Amino acid sequence: xxxxxxxxxxxxxxxxxxxxxxxxxxxxxxxxxxxxxxxxxxxxxxxxxxxxxxxxxxxxxxxxxxxxxxxxxxxxxxxxxxxxxxxxxxxxxxxxxxxxxxxxxxxxxxxxxxxxxxxxxxxxxxxxxxxxxxxxxxxxxxxxxxxxxxxxxxxxxxxxxxxxxxxxxxxxxxxxxxxxxxxxxxxxxxxxxxxxxxxxxxxxxxxxxxxxxxxxxxxxxxxxxxxxxxxxxxxxxxxxxxxxxxxxxxxxxxxxxxxxxxxxxxxxxxxxxxxxxxxxxx
Amino acid sequence: xxxxxxxxxxxxxxxxxxxxxxxxxxxxxxxxxxxxxxxxxxxxxxxxxxxxxxxxxxxxxxxxxxxxxxxxxxxxxxxxxxxxxxxxxxxxxxxxxxxxxxxxxxxxxxxxxxxxxxxxxxxxxxxxxxxxxxxxxxxxxxxxxxxxxxxxxxxxxxxxxxxxxxxxxxxxxxxxxxxxxxxxxxxxxx
Numbered sequence: 001x002x003x004x005x006x007x008x009x010x011x012x013x014x015x016x017x018x019x020x021x022x023x024x025x026x027x028x029x030x031x032x033x034x035x036x037x038x039x040x041x042x043x044x045x046x047x048x049x050x051x052x053x054x055x056x057x058x059x060x061x062x063x064x065x066x067x068x069x070x071x072x073x074x075x076x077x078x079x080x081x082x083x084x085x086x087x088x089x090x091x092x093x094x095x096x097x098x099x100x101x102x103x104x105x106x107x108x109x110x111x112x113x114x115x116x117x118x119x120x121x122x123x124x125x126x127x128x129x130x131x132x133x134x135x136x137x138x139x140x141x142x143x144x145x146x147x148x149x150x151x152x153x154x155x156x157x158x159x160x161x162x163x164x165x166x167x168x169x170x171x172x173x174x175x176x177x178x179x180x181x182x183x184x185x186x187x188x189x190x191x192x193x194x195x196x197x198x199x200x201x202x203x204x205x206x207x208x209x210x211x212x213x214x215x216x217x218x219x220x221x222x223x224x225x226x227x228x229x230x231x232x233x234x235x236x237x238x239x240x241x242x243x244x245x246x247x248x249x250x251x252x253x254x255x256x257x258x259x260x261x262x263x264x265x266x267x268x269x270x271x272x273x274x275x276x277x278x279x280x281x282x
Numbered sequence: 283x284x285x286x287x288x289x290x291x292x293x294x295x296x297x298x299x300x301x302x303x304x305x306x307x308x309x310x311x312x313x314x315x316x317x318x319x320x321x322x323x324x325x326x327x328x329x330x331x332x333x334x335x336x337x338x339x340x341x342x343x344x345x346x347x348x349x350x351x352x353x354x355x356x357x358x359x360x361x362x363x364x365x366x367x368x369x370x371x372x373x374x375x376x377x378x379x380x381x382x383x384x385x386x387x388x389x390x391x392x393x394x395x396x397x398x399x400x401x402x403x404x405x406x407x408x409x410x411x412x413x414x415x416x417x418x419x420x421x422x423x424x425x426x427x428x429x430x431x432x433x434x435x436x437x438x439x440x441x442x443x444x445x446x447x448x449x450x451x452x453x454x455x456x457x458x459x460x461x462x463x464x465x466x467x468x469x470x471x472x
Contacts, residue, residue, distance in 0.1 A: 023353075024417075043468060052412050052448075060363075060417035069353050069363040069416040069436075107362055109353040109436045119323070121435045150368045150391075150413070182461050183368045183391030185413035237469030241390065241412055243450070244464025274414040 003085045004138040006282055008094035011086075011140065014280040015098025015128075018144040019074060020106035022278035023066040026057050029212040030189070030275045033250040037187055037240070046245030050187075053240070053273060068274045071108040072146030074099045074128040077210065081137035092130055100124035111149065131203065140282040143210055151188070151272040154180035157202055160264040169194055169266045170229065176268040177233050177249065182242020185272035188249045189213060190229070193267040196257035205269035208253040210277060217254055226252045240273075250275070292446075296344030297385040305407050305451050307458035312446040313409070317346040317388070319440040321367055324431055325375040332378050339430055340439070343383030350388075351436040352426070353416070361426040361442070363416030366390040369408065373397050380404040392461055393453055402457045409449035410460075422447040 026034075034057070038050040060067040076095050080086075088094075103110060103125040112127070114120040135141075156176045160168045173192055180188065193204025216223035229252040239245020250273065259265065290310025293301060295317060305311070318340060320328070331338055349369055353362030369389025376387065377400035385406050390413035393401075401408060411419055422444050430439035452460045 043464075045464065049412060052415055052418065056412075056415040056418040059421065063417055063420075065356070065359070065417040065420055066353050066363040067417055068414045069351060069365050070367070071353060071363075107354045107356040109351060109362070111351070111436065121437075123435065153368065181392060181465075182410075183370055185390065235470040237465045237467070239464065239468055241410070242392075242461050242465070243410075244461075244466070244468045246468060272414055 003083055005085050005087050006140055007088040008086055008091060009088055010282050011091060011142065012094040012098040012101070014142055014282060015076065015095050015144065016102035016105070018142065018278040018280055019099055019102025019108065019146070022144050022146050022276045023071045023106060023108050024060045024064055026067060026274065027212070027277055029214055030250065031057055033213040034273065037247040037250060041240065041245050041247045043239050043243070043245030045243045046240040046247060049240035049243065050247070066108060067276065068148065069109055070111065070148040070150060071103065071125070072148050072276070073112065074125060075145040075147050075206065076128045076130050077143040077145070077207070078130065078132045079135045079141040080132055081139045082134050083138040084140055091132070095128055095130055096126045099128045100126050141279065142282070143277060143279045145206070145209060145277045148272055148274070151180070151184040151270045154184040154270040155205070155268055157198070157265070157267040159198065160266055162262070162264050164264055168264065170232070172266050173229055173268050174232055174236065176270065178236050178238070180270050181238055184270045185274070186238055186242055186249065187240055187247045187273050189271040189275045190233070190249050190252045191269035191271060192229070192252065192254040194254065194256050194265070195259040196265060197260070198265060200257060201265035201267040202269070204255040204257055205267035208255045209269055209271050209275070211253045213251040213275065222254050222256055226254050295346050297346065298344065299405055302385050302407055303405055303455050305454050307451050307454045307460040307463065309451040311409060311449045311451060313346070313449055314445050314447070315443070317348045317442050317444055319348050319350050319352070319442060321349050321351050321437050322371055323434050323437045324439050325372050327431065329375045329378060338382065342379055344385050345383070346386045346388065347379070347384060348388040348442065352440070355426065359420070361420055361423045364420045364423055365416035366411040366413055369393060376400065380406050388449060398453050398457060398459065401453055402455060405455045407451055407455060408453040410452045411447065411449055419447065
């Protein structure tokens with residue numbers, strides 16, 4: 001297999017474009033889910049909120065103003081084909097330069113403090129959080145997930161006992177959604193990871209948020225769990241913006257991994273209704 | 283205070299004690315006039331001043347604080363997206379500000395028991411704006427200027443001139459909570 005050369009400037013430009021576009025254009029699947037939610041919402045207040053959110057999506061696109069002022073931490077997933085040879089510099093630097101360019105030129109909010117307690121806004125929303133996976137092939141797939149702080153704050157991880165098992169995991173997911181309540185801007189997209197290690201289960205939950213709303217996990221038992229959790233979230237009564245109603249979540253996506261015999265890790269990554277993501281392939 | 287069939291009660295800042303006391307959890311409000319923006323870091327600085335026994339740089343009597351960190355203003359607009367941030371993060375600072383005459387706060391999400399009690403004690407209310415509707419809410423902002431802490435960037439204190447900002451009363455001066463009431467009406471016990 002011949003090696004394909006890709007200059008990192010292509011990566012930089014793609015990332016800059018993804019940042020600018022993701023902030024104003026809600027993915028189609030999420031927009032569709034919001035429209036369907038309005039049809040099944042029982043609460044009149046909830047329906048009014050969903051109509052407002054649909055209007056916000058239109059206004060953001062027309063005015064080219066971000067959907068939400070929290071334009072997020074730039075989380076960038078890279079699927080790097082192993083037959084790609086990157087030239088012209090360092091991949092991580094190129095991604096960060098792309099984030100800086102994208103956030104600055106599109107007037108997005110710089111939300112990153114350089115030091116967790118000493119502070120100091122970095123001014124251009126860098127650094128990004130970057131995850132790289134090597135995959136077969138000669139392409140570079142870049143997926144940007146701009147992640148808001150309000151919903152991230154309501155995310156949680158538990159190292160359950162194997163005795164707690166799947167029932168324990170379900171209870172933990174629902175308790176996390178209940179505690180998020182109105183704070184995380186419901187209707188939510190809920191990313192769940194089960195299995196792996198402490199670090200990996202969180203990444204599984206985040207990766208679950210990359211799956212389009214409406215697409216179930218290919219394994220039937222996981223898809224069944226997704227259906228069950230979505231139905232149970234509706235019974236919590238939280239509803240749009242937490243004002244009471246049926247549509248608490250637009251979607252629940254679960255990702256799994258083998259587990260150690262002694263552990264049962266569960267992670268829940270909460271995403272708001274402005275579930276922005278954008279992808280490019282080089 | 284006037285009524286509007288479509289959008290709710292019309293209010294203009296600064297807010298008077300009586301008009302605030304008449305508000306009830308669930309009321310829809312269209313707010314106009316000047317509101318201050320402040321979020322995490324500005325609140326921390328306010329509390330530092332209060333603890334040091336020094337005066338606040340703002341007179342909060344009758345005023346409204348909107349918890350928002352807007353996106354930068356693109357050319358030709360006063361401000362970028364301007365939806366509410368989670369109010370609960372400001373809970374540790376809020377009672378001290380209510381004590382100094384702050385009449386209302388705007389955010390999204392639940393307030394602590396301490397803040398709800400302080401609102402009852404000082405005759406103040408908490409409004410929610412629709413979270414994640416930043417582009418839509420930006421259309422209500424006529425003017426924006428940084429008045430304090432410019433070094434904080436998006437967290438600087440701004441004075442916004444708003445027109446018919448759509449809000450809903452979550453906590454009123456009697457201690458009612460719209461979130462509790464709304465969720466109780468739709469919760470189905472397993």
